[in-house]
Amino acid sequence: MSGKLVKILAKSNLGDLVEALGEYGDLYGPVKTSEKAHSFMEFESLSDIDLSYTRTMIPPKKFFIPQEEVLFEFNIDEETYTESPIGEERVVLLGVHSCDIHALNLLAKVFTEELPDKYYLERKERSFIVGVSCVPDEYCFCKSTGTSYAQEGFELFLYDIGGSYFVRVGSLKGHEFVETHLGLFEEAEPSHFDAFREVERERLASFTRELEMSGLQDHLDMAYDSDVWAEYGDKCLGCGSCNLVCPRCRCYDVQDHLNLDLNTGERVRKWYSCMLKDHGLVAGGHNFRPTASERIRNRFNCKGSLREDMVNCVGCGRCTVFCPADIDYVEVMKKVRGDLV
Amino acid sequence: MKDNTLEPMKAKITDIKEMTELEKLFTIEFQDPAYAEGFKYTPGQFVKLGVMGVGEAPISICTAQSGGQELEFCIRNTGRVTNAIHRLKVGDTVWGRGPYGNGFPMDLYKGNDLLLVAGGLGIAPIRGVIQYALQNRERYGDISILYGVRCYDLMLFKEDMLDLFRNGDSRGVKFYLSYEDEEDQVCYGLECERDDRCMQGMVTSLFKKIDRPSKKTIAVIAGPPIMYKFTIMELENLDFRPERVYMTLERRMRCGVGQCGHCIVGTGKSIKYVCKDGPVFTLWDAINTKGMI
Numbered sequence: 001m002s003g004k005l006v007k008i009l010a011k012s013n014l015g016d017l018v019e020a021l022g023e024y025g026d027l028y029g030p031v032k033t034s035e036k037a038h039s040f041m042e043f044e045s046l047s048d049i050d051l052s053y054t055r056t057m058i059p060p061k062k063f064f065i066p067q068e069e070v071l072f073e074f075n076i077d078e079e080t081y082t083e084s085p086i087g088e089e090r091v092v093l094l095g096v097h098s099c100d101i102h103a104l105n106l107l108a109k110v111f112t113e114e115l116p117d118k119y120y121l122e123r124k125e126r127s128f129i130v131g132v133s134c135v136p137d138e139y140c141f142c143k144s145t146g147t148s149y150a151q152e153g154f155e156l157f158l159y160d161i162g163g164s165y166f167v168r169v170g171s172l173k174g175h176e177f178v179e180t181h182l183g184l185f186e187e188a189e190p191s192h193f194d195a196f197r198e199v200e201r202e203r204l205a206s207f208t209r210e211l212e213m214s215g216l217q218d219h220l221d222m223a224y225d226s227d228v229w230a231e232y233g234d235k236c237l238g239c240g241s242c243n244l245v246c247p248r249c250r251c252y253d254v255q256d257h258l259n260l261d262l263n264t265g266e267r268v269r270k271w272y273s274c275m276l277k278d279h280g281l282v283a284g285g286h287n288f289r290p291t292a293s294e295r296i297r298n299r300f301n302c303k304g305s306l307r308e309d310m311v312n313c314v315g316c317g318r319c320t321v322f323c324p325a326d327i328d329y330v331e332v333m334k335k336v337r338g339d340l341v
Numbered sequence: 342m343k344d345n346t347l348e349p350m351k352a353k354i355t356d357i358k359e360m361t362e363l364e365k366l367f368t369i370e371f372q373d374p375a376y377a378e379g380f381k382y383t384p385g386q387f388v389k390l391g392v393m394g395v396g397e398a399p400i401s402i403c404t405a406q407s408g409g410q411e412l413e414f415c416i417r418n419t420g421r422v423t424n425a426i427h428r429l430k431v432g433d434t435v436w437g438r439g440p441y442g443n444g445f446p447m448d449l450y451k452g453n454d455l456l457l458v459a460g461g462l463g464i465a466p467i468r469g470v471i472q473y474a475l476q477n478r479e480r481y482g483d484i485s486i487l488y489g490v491r492c493y494d495l496m497l498f499k500e501d502m503l504d505l506f507r508n509g510d511s512r513g514v515k516f517y518l519s520y521e522d523e524e525d526q527v528c529y530g531l532e533c534e535r536d537d538r539c540m541q542g543m544v545t546s547l548f549k550k551i552d553r554p555s556k557k558t559i560a561v562i563a564g565p566p567i568m569y570k571f572t573i574m575e576l577e578n579l580d581f582r583p584e585r586v587y588m589t590l591e592r593r594m595r596c597g598v599g600q601c602g603h604c605i606v607g608t609g610k611s612i613k614y615v616c617k618d619g620p621v622f623t624l625w626d627a628i629n630t631k632g633m634i
Contacts, residue, residue, distance in 0.1 A: 283420025
């Protein structure tokens with residue numbers, strides 16, 4: 001009765017699931033790396049990872065747009081740009097939260113529509129994403145941004161419903177995986193659906209942080225000349241941490257690195273930050289965003305803008321948690337709206 | 342069509358003309374015949390032009406597409422990449438990919454008069470519009486060109502421009518020239534030649550010289566950032582509707598294809614990427630998108 005896109009996985013089978021996923025590709029999951037931080041790292045067995053984590057410092061975007069990657073190798077004498085191999089690695093991401101899945105869906109819009117990015121497409125093609133349900137902490141506000149539930153962008157999504165996992169199948173790849181590993185799963189009974197609904201109800205009720213999103217785009221526009229930008233521009237250290245930890249930020253720089261032979265080298269692209277001073281600088285010295293206030297205003301407007309119908313912030317809370325100047329994203333947006341003075 | 346949008350394509354420099362002490366005109370031709378053949382562009386589009394080992398920069402194409410496969414770029418020696426390009430000679434290799442951006446919607450301008458306002462290097466993209474309009478003269482009504490230079494020595498495309506200044510009327514082109522340097526004897530000479538078409542001052546002062554544009558006029562602006570505000574004030578005084586005013590913008594760009602984020606402009610209400618949504622925008626876009634001008 002439950003159809004092919006919902007299954008039940010006994011918790012005792014999780015290890016076997018992980019093993020089966022390991023046959024698809026290299027396993028990455030949330031590993032606790034310090035008191036405050038988790039990181040998506042390669043792991044071998046289930047005991048290496050912590051599926052009850054709240055957030056990693058660096059979001060899963062790093063698997064699709066690496067922090068630094070060589071686009072081309074060049075040779076000046078031979079006059080050649082040679083495309084660098086993108087690699088053959090198949091990546092299984094285990095334990096991705098719905099906010100991060102939404103962020104990947106947004107990134108896919110940037111990198112696969114209009115002029116598709118070969119590097120992104122190939123990596124996406126070779127990935128297998130397993131979502132896992134989470135419990136919000138005091139920084140999470142994905143319920144406000146409408147990203148607390150992922151409708152697509154994953155292969156499987158696991159919900160802890162007590163003794164077992166309620167598994168949603170989200171893609172053809174996920175479906176094929178389930179069909180070839182039917183022994184791991186059980187059919188969902190009505191009681192499982194009830195348990196899933198109850199778990200979701202509890203999760204949604206547990207959010208403590210809220211940001212009113214309606215009309216935010218216009219509120220940002222109306223606050224263009226607001227003092228709020230100078231206030232936070234003064235606090236901002238311009239370090240760009242918010243950009244690095246943001247699952248949706250994807251600004252990149254392109255640099256040519258010439259080797260000491262002055263003949264060969266690499267063209268690389270690397271993550272970049274709109275909070276750095278030269279982000280708006282053009283040749284000749286004109287800077288379109290010369291002050292910290294203008295840069296922070298730009299960042300919040302970018303985050304608050306829409307990509308089609310999706311807002312460019314998924315409410316993961318990372319920029320607030322990891323800001324060394326304690327700039328609180330939700331607080332700034334509340335001031336923009338006039339909800340806080 | 343190459344499968345990697347970021348892959349630079351090899352091109353040879355076939356000609357270089359010294360224009361001023363800062364600008365040279367480069368003619369290039371892509372070496373891959375299929376790529377060169379498939380390279381279709383409209384005035385106002387740009388190419389990411391680069392030198393191996395140095396980098397790439399967005400440079401507007403300053404011609405209108407005609408039969409040949411040669412492209413011209415008027416390049417100011419002002420940054421790392423343009424400096425490297427300036428050191429190249431005829432026969433040397435440059436690398437390019439594009440064309441990027443939307444360009445001027447020349448089809449949409451059909452049946453309209455054109456008022457083209459260019460300041461300094463802004464004449465580069467405008468030159469493509471001029472060429473296109475003259476190649477397809479019957480599609481457009483009156484053409485007025487307002488070109489502002491600092492001094493005669495810094496005037497770009499001198500031959501073309503002086504030809505339009507002296508002989509444009511026979512082709513339905515009224516060419517106006519302004520110059521900033523009060524001491525400039527050559528420009529003063531041009532002013533003596535035709536004081537109804539040339540004067541000392543900023544490009545916006547030329548609005549005193551022109552006839553009132555018809556309701557069916559499209560205005561196109563290109564120049565340094567500061568010029569837009571003042572030109573738009575003049576156009577608003579002439580009751581131009583915002584969707585009839587076009588401008589092309591400059592921003593830092595790394596990718597050219599809407600990914601790298603550097604050229605972003607606007608607010609939550611309207612965010613634009615100058616590289617892919619522009620670089621050509623209307624005044625209506627600018628009214629909706631704060632920070633554009």
